[in-house]
Amino acid sequence: MKTQAAIFDIGNVLLLFDYTKAARRLAEKNGLASDPDRARIAAANRSLELGLSTRDEFLAAVRPEFRDTGDPAGFVSIWEDIFEENTRMTSLARRLAEKIPVFLISNIGPIHHDHILRTYDVFRIFRDGVYSYRAGFLKPAPEIFEIATRQFGIEPASTLYFDDLKENCEAAAAAGFRAHHYDPHRADLPGSWNIPL
Numbered sequence: 001m002k003t004q005a006a007i008f009d010i011g012n013v014l015l016l017f018d019y020t021k022a023a024r025r026l027a028e029k030n031g032l033a034s035d036p037d038r039a040r041i042a043a044a045n046r047s048l049e050l051g052l053s054t055r056d057e058f059l060a061a062v063r064p065e066f067r068d069t070g071d072p073a074g075f076v077s078i079w080e081d082i083f084e085e086n087t088r089m090t091s092l093a094r095r096l097a098e099k100i101p102v103f104l105i106s107n108i109g110p111i112h113h114d115h116i117l118r119t120y121d122v123f124r125i126f127r128d129g130v131y132s133y134r135a136g137f138l139k140p141a142p143e144i145f146e147i148a149t150r151q152f153g154i155e156p157a158s159t160l161y162f163d164d165l166k167e168n169c170e171a172a173a174a175a176g177f178r179a180h181h182y183d184p185h186r187a188d189l190p191g192s193w194n195i196p197l
Contacts, residue, residue: 003195004158006096007148007177008126009139010106012164012184014090015083015116025078026066036065048109051133055110080115089162089182090122092190096160097125103152104129105145105161107138128152139163140171149175160195 011017023036044061047053053061059072068075096102104126106113110133117123130148137144149156156176163169169179182189 001158003100003160003178005101005103005152005154006093006160007103007105007152007162007172008089008093009163009165009168009182010104010108010116012086013162013182014086014093014122015120016086016184017082017084019082022079022082023066025081026068026075029074029078030067032067041065045109046138048111049107049132050138051136058109058111076111079111083112083116083119085120085122086184088190090120093122094125096195101127101152101154103127103148103154104131105139105148106130107132109133139165139168142171142175145172145175145177162190 008014026032027036041062044053044058048055048058059075062079063069063072063075066075093102102125104123106129108131113131113133128151130144130151132138132144135144135147137147139145145156148154157178159177161169161172161177161179162182163172163179164182164184166181169181172179180190180193
């Protein structure tokens with residue numbers, strides 16, 4: 001079947017990310033002698049990515065874990081700075097965008113979403129996106145793929161899907177998409193994929 005569209009995940013696909021980079025900088029900035037409560041930070045981040053809490057509520061929950069009492073903008077600038085463009089996959093996205101519509105599905109909160117759109121020009125090629133904090137669902141929930149199908153006006157059977165998590169690829173495949181699991185540690189990908197257009 002001819003490929004009519006493609007959907008990309010963001011984290012560890014188009015952009016590599018490392019939360020420990022921000023954690024180290026915040027610990028150094030605020031002179032932390034012990035590690036913050038990672039479980040509490042993860043819970044606050046999940047709530048933000050599900051759209052259950054606001055940006056301000058997230059900051060109120062997470063900043064005390066780093067004993068951060070300065071300007072909130074300073075915290076945000078460090079929290080945003082965890083990404084690096086993965087040119088192997090952004091190059092693929094650019095090539096596909098020359099022939100077919102490309103879209104995004106991502107588990108992401110508003111802080112990182114706003115930052116990456118400002119920072120990385122590759123996101124100009126994408127026609128639309130479904131973001132967990134707006135959708136109210138996190139992958140691999142089937143609902144997020146149902147929303148994407150309706151919102152993008154696509155046929156899953158003719159749509160490629162790229163994600164770094166196997167469970168997300170399995171959910172996409174169950175929804176009818178042609179899923180490709182991307183391992184950022186494998187140098188042979190995406191060159192080894194046979195993608196008919």
